Each structure stands twice: as C-alpha cells, then as structure tokens.
Amino acid sequence: MDDTTSRSVVERARAVIPGGAQTGLRAQAYDLGEVAFSESSGPTLETVDGEEFTDYHLAFGPIVLGHGHPAVDDAAKATIDDGVLYGAATTALEVEVAERVVDLLPSAEMVNFCNSGTEATYHAIRLARAYTGNDRVLKFEGCYHGWHDYVDISVYPPRERVGETHPESDGMLPEAVDHTEVLPFNDAEAVVEAFAEFDDIGAVICEPIPHSVDCLVPDEGFLETLRETTAENDVPLIFDEVITGFRHSARGMQHELGVTPDLTALAKAMGNGYPVAAVCGREDLMAQAGGDNTSGVVISGTYSGHPVGLAAASETLRVLSAEPVIEEITALGERYREGLDGLFSEHGIEGRVVGYGSVFSPQFGVTGEPQRYEDVLGLDEERFVAFARGMRERGHFFTPNPYKRQHLSWAHGEAELETYLAAADAVLGSLPVN
Ligand SMILES: Cc1ncc(COP(=O)(O)O)c(C=O)c1O
CATH class of the missing domain: 3.90.1150.10 (Aspartate Aminotransferase, domain 1)
Known part of the structure; x- marks a missing residue:
C-alpha cells in the first residue's frame, strides 16, 4: 500500500x-x-x-x-516513564496544576480537569444549572463552546436565521435547543431584556473575545453589564476561555479585562497541543461536584486529569508565567x-x-x-x-x-x-x- x-x-x-x-x-x-x-x-x-x-x-x-517545545515534550515523556494512568484517588501533579490555575486565574478557586473544551463547557453549564435550579442557557451568536447539544447553536447561522435559535447539527435534542436563548454579542441591552423576560435562566456563557468568528472585541461596558446582570440575578456567568485563556494572557482574558466570571472553561493553549482542559471557578459552585457520583453534580471521566496532559500543562503554564x-x-x-x-x-x-x-x-x-x-x-x-x-x-x-x-x-x-x-x-x- x-x-x-x-x-x-x-x-x-x-x-x-x-x-x-x-x-x-x-x-x-x-x-x-x-x-x-x-x-x-x-x-x-x-x-x-x-x-x-x-x-x-x-x-x-x-x-x-x-x-x-522541548521542555513541554520532555515533561510529557518523563511522565509516561513514571506511569500512564492511575484513575483512582489523586496525584501530586493534579494538585500542582490545579494550584497553578488557582494562582493564575482570578475566577479560579477550585479546578476540575477534563480533556476537551467541549467537556469543560458542558461541566460548567451543569454546575450552573444545578446551582440555580434553572434550565435556560443564554449564549451569544457567533460564539462556539464545543459540539454538545446545549451550545452548538447559532455559531454560524445563515443570514435568514440570524436572531433565531439555530442548531448547527442534525440529531440534536430539540429540548436542549429550546432551552437555549441566543443574543447578539455586544448588545448589553439585550442581556438586560432577556433577564427581564425569562425567570428560568440557569447559566450565561460567553467567549470574552469571540474568536470562533475570527475576532469580535467586546465594547466597553458589555462584559461589565453581563457581570452585573448575572450577579444581580444570582446566575453563574461562564467565560469560555478555551482560546483566550493562556493565549492572550497567562492569567486569562478575565484578568486583562477586569471582569471575573463565576466559572471558566479552559483548554487549547493550556497544554501546548496535549489533550488537557479544565473547568474552574467559585468554590461553592465547584464544590457541588465533590460528591460520590450518586449525589450533587456528577463530573466524571476515565481520562480526566490524565498525567500526560497535566505534565504538558504544568510545563506550558510555567513557561507562560516565567517567560x-x-x-x-x-x-x-x-x-x-x-x-x-x-x-x-x-x-x-x-x-x-x-x-x-x-x-x-x-x-x-x-x-x-x-x-x-x-x-x-x-x-x-x-x-x-x-x-x-x-x-x-x-x-x-x-x-x-x-x-x-x-x-x-x-x-x-x-x-x-x-x-x-x-x-x-x-x-x-x-x-x-x-
Ligand atoms: C471558544 C471555544 N470553546 C470551546 C471549544 C471546544 O473545544 P474542544 O474542541 O477542545 O472540545 C472550542 C474549540 O474550538 C473553542 O474555540
């Protein structure tokens, strides 16, 4: 062949x-x-x-x-030499990387690792819904948060579907799509109006700089309104920093913009190409996942906190912080x-x-x-x-x-x-x- x-x-x-x-x-x-x-x-x-x-x-x-990058690859190889996967209890590496994320990101008080940005946004939304007891998710047109049914909506709607809730894929659960409300990015008024209209908002998710459509920059005051309105209504604000986190700032875009969300999804630049991702945020929200898998919020995954990805993340974050x-x-x-x-x-x-x-x-x-x-x-x-x-x-x-x-x-x-x-x-x- x-x-x-x-x-x-x-x-x-x-x-x-x-x-x-x-x-x-x-x-x-x-x-x-x-x-x-x-x-x-x-x-x-x-x-x-x-x-x-x-x-x-x-x-x-x-x-x-x-x-x-030699230091990142060496760290990953050294980890493989020690052992590939334990899948029980914890490791010193998990703790070290979690502590590093907590030190770096303003919103991070606790951290759960996973392997993709899609998992991270899924977990974040589940945590937010569990906290509020509400189902509706607000997202913004042109923002991509992964391929799961809650969010793969109105990322690239055709012109005739702008302003509507447009599923990007066949096979999505209609109830999930119906529970998602799509707003135009940079429209602070639309956010305030949505909170006046709906009393069942469970989560608001946003890329602080929507790079899924090249680049939209937030107007002054937009993310601040988002922050104030979600806080007033006690609805968790999720920043999807899968692209921006660690590419635009070692401390996340939230640090550069001075707007601290309740939960943050991280992936991509975190591991310089190795599969590693995280959901992190406020302790009371994250602690909902601290149960025994039969109560509270279930966050699970055989490969979550995989040592190879975490070794790469540890070294990548070290380099990004030191250089x-x-x-x-x-x-x-x-x-x-x-x-x-x-x-x-x-x-x-x-x-x-x-x-x-x-x-x-x-x-x-x-x-x-x-x-x-x-x-x-x-x-x-x-x-x-x-x-x-x-x-x-x-x-x-x-x-x-x-x-x-x-x-x-x-x-x-x-x-x-x-x-x-x-x-x-x-x-x-x-x-x-x-
Ligand atoms: C902003 C944003 N969020 C989430 C995701 C999903 O991440 P993953 O592809 O790792 O599932 C992506 C992927 O491109 C992304 O750009």
Whole structure:
C-alpha cells in the first residue's frame, strides 16, 4: 500500500473516516489540495510528501509555544516513564496544576480537569444549572463552546436565521435547543431584556473575545453589564476561555479585562497541543461536584486529569508565567496585522484585518469594526479562499475557512513575518482589484 504521498493517505482516509478527516473543519484543508501531515517542529509543518509549510493554523490555536517545545515534550515523556494512568484517588501533579490555575486565574478557586473544551463547557453549564435550579442557557451568536447539544447553536447561522435559535447539527435534542436563548454579542441591552423576560435562566456563557468568528472585541461596558446582570440575578456567568485563556494572557482574558466570571472553561493553549482542559471557578459552585457520583453534580471521566496532559500543562503554564511569551507573540501579532493592513491599502483591496494579540485574520469585502456576528456575515469567502490558496502555494498553511483565524506561536519570529508578508504582497497583488 502506498503511504508515501498525501494523496494516497487522504484517499485511504476517505474510505474509512467520514469525510476523510476527524472533523468537517479539518477536511476543509483539502479544498486547496490533499495534505496529510507527518511531522511538526517550531513554526513548521511537514507533509508525508516532505513538503514544508509555516503553520498559521496551529491546530486551531493550542500550539502557543511552538510545535514540539522541548521542555513541554520532555515533561510529557518523563511522565509516561513514571506511569500512564492511575484513575483512582489523586496525584501530586493534579494538585500542582490545579494550584497553578488557582494562582493564575482570578475566577479560579477550585479546578476540575477534563480533556476537551467541549467537556469543560458542558461541566460548567451543569454546575450552573444545578446551582440555580434553572434550565435556560443564554449564549451569544457567533460564539462556539464545543459540539454538545446545549451550545452548538447559532455559531454560524445563515443570514435568514440570524436572531433565531439555530442548531448547527442534525440529531440534536430539540429540548436542549429550546432551552437555549441566543443574543447578539455586544448588545448589553439585550442581556438586560432577556433577564427581564425569562425567570428560568440557569447559566450565561460567553467567549470574552469571540474568536470562533475570527475576532469580535467586546465594547466597553458589555462584559461589565453581563457581570452585573448575572450577579444581580444570582446566575453563574461562564467565560469560555478555551482560546483566550493562556493565549492572550497567562492569567486569562478575565484578568486583562477586569471582569471575573463565576466559572471558566479552559483548554487549547493550556497544554501546548496535549489533550488537557479544565473547568474552574467559585468554590461553592465547584464544590457541588465533590460528591460520590450518586449525589450533587456528577463530573466524571476515565481520562480526566490524565498525567500526560497535566505534565504538558504544568510545563506550558510555567513557561507562560516565567517567560515573556505573551508579550512577544502579541507584539508580533500587531506587526502581522499592520503589515497586512498596509498591503490591503497598497493593492486597493476592500477589506479589513481583524484580530487580537497573537491572532489575526484578513477579511475581504467588509469594512469597519465588527461588533457582532452579523458584521462578519458579508465577507467575501471566494477571495479569502483565493488568498489562502496563493499563500499555501508559497509555503504558508492555514485553513481556507474565512471565519477561522490565523495564530502565532513563540516559535514564529522575524523570518516568518518577512516571508509571510512577501508572500501576501504577491498574492494580494495578483487578486483582481474590487
Ligand atoms: C471558544 C471555544 N470553546 C470551546 C471549544 C471546544 O473545544 P474542544 O474542541 O477542545 O472540545 C472550542 C474549540 O474550538 C473553542 O474555540
């Protein structure tokens, strides 16, 4: 069997894996030609054909220190040497990482580990519902919180479904969808009105910076209103910091914004690519999970607190706290945004470059500051795909989905910036002016 080309691997994948990749979003990479990866290092990805790309996808964001950061990988390997899984009682490593999260995040008084952001938001909502005794969840259009039925709603609704409750998947439980209320991001009044209208709100969940649609930045006062209104009604506010936590700040976006939620979901950059996630928050909320699995809130999982993920998290959080990683990737992000912005002007391209910190995204055919989901609906997908194609041909990898941001890691630097902007100059120069 020929495994030596990306094409042959993808062909085999299509026969045994739905869509030929583990997720539909991953399969979108094939829109620009089949690729199967076999190696990664620092800022670089390599395919089975030996083709190299600078990676701006970074697995949808977890890789914050660069692929294969030696200290993180060494910590994970050392843990495997000691023993892989115990699944009873606790370990010193669990305690150490939990203490670190408590030290870092303003909202964290207690911590439960799990393996994905989806699990973390699920747990957070269950804890909030148990506390309030209420069922309704408020979420915001354009925010993704994972694939479970409570939240995979109105993340990318088509224009005609904006303002409604739009399930993203077939097969979702109608009762779960009916118990979710969707509001526009940055609309403080809508939050106050929702609390006036519904007396059964059990949880409010929000990405403090919605990166699931590239980047929306919260208006001054929006998250503060969310905080005040939920506190007045004694309804837990959940920040989904799966992307923002540890990518934009070692102390979470909540620290940067000065808004402390009751519960926080963490994943992605927490482990620099290893599967580790957490729900953390106020002691009284979290303590509901301290029962014996027959009472209180059940939080469970064979692989929860897996030593390999936790070893990676311990080292990643240590590096993020001790080194100027966030400052440097944020400064570099600013230069990518400025550089792309300048190129858009130079080539007379209608569009804007959005982003925050180490995240950036060129958007074609739209101008102004996006405030809410509707503001990204009009972007020119074809042009973005043409841009992604030109960039891939020149050795820069990111997914050709215009709503999916590009990321930087600590392994990206001047050399990557220079080659990226030179390639972007050539590609943007080759697009027809609009
Ligand atoms: C903001 C946000 N929350 C939750 C999730 C779900 O995380 P996971 O894919 O680890 O389940 C994601 C994943 O992209 C995310 O971006």
